[in-house]
Amino acid sequence: MDAKSDFFQRVYRVVRRIPYGRVTTYGAIARAVGSPQSSRTVGYAMNASHSLPDVPAHRVVNRSGVLTGKHHFAGSNTMQRLLEQEGVEVREDRVVEFDQLLWLPDAN
Numbered sequence: 599m600d601a602k603s604d605f606f607q608r609v610y611r612v613v614r615r616i617p618y619g620r621v622t623t624y625g626a627i628a629r630a631v632g633s634p635q636s637s638r639t640v641g642y643a644m645n646a647s648h649s650l651p652d653v654p655a656h657r658v659v660n661r662s663g664v665l666t667g668k669h670h671f672a673g674s675n676t677m678q679r680l681l682e683q684e685g686v687e688v689r690e691d692r693v694v695e696f697d698q699l700l701w702l703p704d705a706n
Contacts, residue, residue: 605633605639605643606642606643606647608631609627609640609644610647610650610653612627612630612631613644613647613654613655613658614652616654616703618684619699620686620699621657621658621659621663621681621693621699621700622657622658622659622700622701622702622703623637623658623660624637624638624658624660625640625661626700626701626703627640627658628640630703630704640658641666644658644667645667645670648670654680655667656677656680656681659693662692663693663696663700664691664692664693665677665678665688665691665692665693668691678691686699
């Protein structure tokens, strides 16, 4: 397994742990996998995860709660729709009550 694949797999292990109805950030995931400067690479992993049905990429937002990854989902509102199905309110592409819904993973 190459370094990129290993990094993506570590990211996916964290993302699979995000509780239903909660969100986390690219940066929080990067810190949890021991690579705090790799938020952008976490984003690449999320983009590559759409063929993995057990990776809830829709629960990953930017540090302000904005749905910056929404353009990587099939359909323009898919990310928002998936979050809303879990009870997460989204307004103008931002998670409402982001601070209360933010889940911070433990470091691996």
